[in-house]
Amino acid sequence: MKTAMKALINKDLKAITKNKQLFASIIVVPLIMGVFLPLLFVVIFHFVPDEMGDLQPLLNLLPAKGIKDGQTMVLSLLINYLMPGFFLMIPLMAASVMAASAFVSEKEKSTLETLLLSPLSLREIFTAKVLSAFILSMLVSLATFLLMTLAFETAVYLLMGRLVALHFSWVLILLLVGPAVSLLAITLIVRTSAKSQTAMEAQQRSVFLILPLLLLVIGQLTGVMLLDAWMLLGLGIVLGAIAYVLMWGAVKKITYEKLMGI
Amino acid sequence: MHAIITTGLGKTYPGGKEALKDLSLQLDEGEVFGFLGPNGAGKTTAVKLLTGMLNPTAGSALVMGHDPEKDPERVHALCGVVTENARMYDHLSGLENLMFYGALYGQNSFESRERADMLLAGLALHDAKDKKLGAYSTGMRQKLSFARALMHRPRMLFLDEPTSGMDPESGIKVNQMITRLAKEEGVTVFLCTHQLRYAQDICTRFGLISEGAMLMTGTLPELQNAVLPGIRVRIRADKLPAGLPLQEAGNGVFEGSLGEEGEVADLVRKIVLQGGDLYRVEVEKPSLEEIYFALTRNREAAK
Numbered sequence: 319m320k321t322a323m324k325a326l327i328n329k330d331l332k333a334i335t336k337n338k339q340l341f342a343s344i345i346v347v348p349l350i351m352g353v354f355l356p357l358l359f360v361v362i363f364h365f366v367p368d369e370m371g372d373l374q375p376l377l378n379l380l381p382a383k384g385i386k387d388g389q390t391m392v393l394s395l396l397i398n399y400l401m402p403g404f405f406l407m408i409p410l411m412a413a414s415v416m417a418a419s420a421f422v423s424e425k426e427k428s429t430l431e432t433l434l435l436s437p438l439s440l441r442e443i444f445t446a447k448v449l450s451a452f453i454l455s456m457l458v459s460l461a462t463f464l465l466m467t468l469a470f471e472t473a474v475y476l477l478m479g480r481l482v483a484l485h486f487s488w489v490l491i492l493l494l495v496g497p498a499v500s501l502l503a504i505t506l507i508v509r510t511s512a513k514s515q516t517a518m519e520a521q522q523r524s525v526f527l528i529l530p531l532l533l534l535v536i537g538q539l540t541g542v543m544l545l546d547a548w549m550l551l552g553l554g555i556v557l558g559a560i561a562y563v564l565m566w567g568a569v570k571k572i573t574y575e576k577l578m579g580i
Numbered sequence: 581m582h583a584i585i586t587t588g589l590g591k592t593y594p595g596g597k598e599a600l601k602d603l604s605l606q607l608d609e610g611e612v613f614g615f616l617g618p619n620g621a622g623k624t625t626a627v628k629l630l631t632g633m634l635n636p637t638a639g640s641a642l643v644m645g646h647d648p649e650k651d652p653e654r655v656h657a658l659c660g661v662v663t664e665n666a667r668m669y670d671h672l673s674g675l676e677n678l679m680f681y682g683a684l685y686g687q688n689s690f691e692s693r694e695r696a697d698m699l700l701a702g703l704a705l706h707d708a709k710d711k712k713l714g715a716y717s718t719g720m721r722q723k724l725s726f727a728r729a730l731m732h733r734p735r736m737l738f739l740d741e742p743t744s745g746m747d748p749e750s751g752i753k754v755n756q757m758i759t760r761l762a763k764e765e766g767v768t769v770f771l772c773t774h775q776l777r778y779a780q781d782i783c784t785r786f787g788l789i790s791e792g793a794m795l796m797t798g799t800l801p802e803l804q805n806a807v808l809p810g811i812r813v814r815i816r817a818d819k820l821p822a823g824l825p826l827q828e829a830g831n832g833v834f835e836g837s838l839g840e841e842g843e844v845a846d847l848v849r850k851i852v853l854q855g856g857d858l859y860r861v862e863v864e865k866p867s868l869e870e871i872y873f874a875l876t877r878n879r880e881a882a883k
């Protein structure tokens with residue numbers, strides 16, 4: 319990759335850490351979804367286990383291989399089946415905030431024209447922008463995953479004196495479904511960025527991507543559909559393919575005039 | 581090689597506004613071309629077409645041998661551009677901004693730092709180099725934009741109102757830099773400006789555009805001959821013989837137009853031989869400003 323593209327990615331990543339408001343919005347969702355929420359589940363389950371009684375039909379669906387007791391099974395259900403839906407909102411949100419900032423705020427602040435006048439081609443600028451949003455969202459996801467695991471296992475260990483195994487599906491979530499969701503969010507922001515005048519507006523457009531994730535969570539909760547590794551694999555591949563196709567469609571149609579809104 | 585060649589270049593915006601019509605122009609390397617015209621004449625549109633930011637709806641252009649429509653990156657690599665809408669990052673300092681743009685041109689941080697320091701010093705921005713751009717004044721921003729356009733030692737400069745908002749010292753400094761770059765390094769300059777006095781001093785050739793159409797191009801003498809031929813004399817004398825093409829302008833000063841410089845000598849001879857005392861003789865060719873107004877007035881009248 320050209321050093322110029324690296325410089326651009328660097329600049330975008332640095333800019334986000336310098337902007338307190340944006341940085342806060344990137345940090346808050348992961349903390350809520352990745353740390354607060356699982357801790358809340360564990361605490362509720364520990365102190366008022368009856369509240370979790372509703373999960374019984376779900377538990378019956380679970381492949382109970384190797385899991386001895388009911389308590390561990392519920393905890394495993396929480397972390398391995400319920401959390402992924404919430405967790406995927408993290409790459410979604412981080413990627414949207416970053417993409418909106420990287421594309422639309424350059425336009426908003428009239429720095430886009432200067433960037434377009436550089437010797438980087440439109441495609442290279444586009445790629446650099448997509449990559450910076452993607453990199454940020456992956457970093458945030460991985461960091462949150464580590465924090466989540468640490469918080470969850472510590473809480474479970476302290477309260478109930480055990481550890482709960484994470485499923486292989488987390489690998490797929492981190493390395494396949496999460497990245498696919500990020501790419502999809504970035505594509506959406508990028509495709510509408512020509513129409514959005516402010517970064518805020520662009521971010522708001524991506525909010526509706528949360529809906530399918532909520533459906534996923536509800537699906538899991540009600541036991542309509544329990545995602546196993548194979549389904550996650552399929553989901554990741556399909557989402558990734560959609561994102562890729564939409565992204566290239568956007569890249570092909572992009573022109574200086576369109577970017578500047580003429 | 582010509583720095584710029586356009587043939588029948590035109591742009592009609594999607595709304596239907598024909599902002600530039602049939603522009604055919606050739607610029608040699610090292611020329612400082614003054615592109616003049618009233619607000620909305622199409623100057624910025626022309627710059628955007630030549631730098632590939634807009635696609636022409638008619639004709640074509642070559643800038644340093646490359647088509648800005650097909651190879652904008654190549655044009656960008658060779659050209660520095662200052663326009664009103666090309667801003668830099670408020671959250672970065674002046675130096676950081678320049679170094680970032682240097683990096684976009686493939687400079688490593690050592691090179692870009694050295695170049696940026698030199699340009700900042702040359703534009704009296706050195707003391708403000710670590711200040712955030714957000715805290716810069718309008719004129720300081722404009723100076724930094726000029727420095728930014730020079731970061732990669734471009735072969736060609738597009739400057740759209742580069743000195744607007746600058747104090748006179750800075751304006752002069754920038755104009756001196758432009759002249760020096762053109763003379764010593766052969767950089768070609770395409771300068772859009774409303775500051776006709778500066779333009780007269782630094783441009784080697786001019787183009788006057790109005791409502792998207794180029795009215796006239798040429799060097800100052802060419803424009804003078806075409807638009808306001810002749811020279812003006814102003815004479816202070818105690819008395820004038822009759823029959824001279826001069827009018828009294830008060831205080832013993834007489835003014836008039838002559839066809840060419842040879843006629844001045846005749847005039848002076850006549851006055852002296854008739855016993856007149858001459859205190860002052862001023863000979864003047866019309867300024868760029870006068871030509872500009874005459875041309876735009878003619879155009880108004882033609883309508």
Ligand SMILES: Nc1ncnc2c1ncn2[C@@H]1O[C@H](COP(=O)(O)OP(=O)(O)OP(=O)(O)O)[C@@H](O)[C@H]1O
Nearest residue numbers: 580593595597599618619620621622623624625626
């Ligand atoms: N994006 C656009 N869409 C539609 N019309 C435009 C657009 N940009 C400029 N125009 C029109 O094109 C014409 C030429 O504009 P341009 O900006 O080239 O003028 P200019 O000579 O640079 O003026 P100024 O001296 O004020 O900078 C104007 O009538 C303007 O209204």
Ligand SMILES: [Mg+2]
Nearest residue numbers: 623624625740
């Ligand atoms: Mg303009």
